Amino acid sequence: MEIDSTDRKILSILMKDAKKPYTEIAKEIHVSGGTVHVRMRKMESMGIVQGSHLSIDYTKLGYDVSAFLGIYLEQSSLYDEVAQALQAIPEVVGAHYTTGNYGIFAKVICRDTNHLRDVLHDKIQRIAGIQRTETFISLDESINRPIDIVQEGDQSGLE
16 A cells, blocks of 8 residues: 555644544545545554554643753663663653763653653663763753655645
């Protein structure tokens, strides 16, 4: 199975507003609501669409610190074990196996700097295989958007 420009248009719209009804999407790209539904099921079965997520402003829930951790591994072969241990820490909301200085680049969200310190000292830095970490506190997130997956010249039906 392959995806075409109609699939990309559907995905593009939903990536900007996952709550948009299929009927509205259908009107916007000039297809039937059933077509949108069938296309979404196809893309789910292909593994392209993997659930949906809420975008949360964590600061309004009392989580005021977003930080990124550069994690140095004792050996790159320990990645799977360290990633599994990081998975068990609720404050770790993302982790990437990377090239460059760090073996892993992770994102953590904490209530405040004391909470961050506790997470680093009591949880992350105690994981076997982590040599050391480098922490970068985010002061502001200026861009958080999906990538534009609609091909140039394929914008018809997307206003």
